[in-house]
Amino acid sequence: MEDPVDERSAEEGRTAKAGSGLDPNGLIGSKLKALYRAIEQEPVPDIFIDLLQKLDDAEAHARANDKLPTKA
Numbered sequence: 001m002e003d004p005v006d007e008r009s010a011e012e013g014r015t016a017k018a019g020s021g022l023d024p025n026g027l028i029g030s031k032l033k034a035l036y037r038a039i040e041q042e043p044v045p046d047i048f049i050d051l052l053q054k055l056d057d058a059e060a061h062a063r064a065n066d067k068l069p070t071k072a
Helices: 004-020 024-041 046-064
Strands: none
Touching: none
């Protein structure tokens, strides 16, 4: 069983290599994280908001007609 302190040291070493550009996998990981952060900041497209609204309306209509159980 590995020592958690040793694992942290190894992870810090990998992070340091990625930051210095020596580790290609770390560089890829850093770029992917930056891409994901940028995508998180983008607004939700209107088509998805419209679709969610239609689904909510359909659920409410079905519940009103007693076709769906109420949420717990």
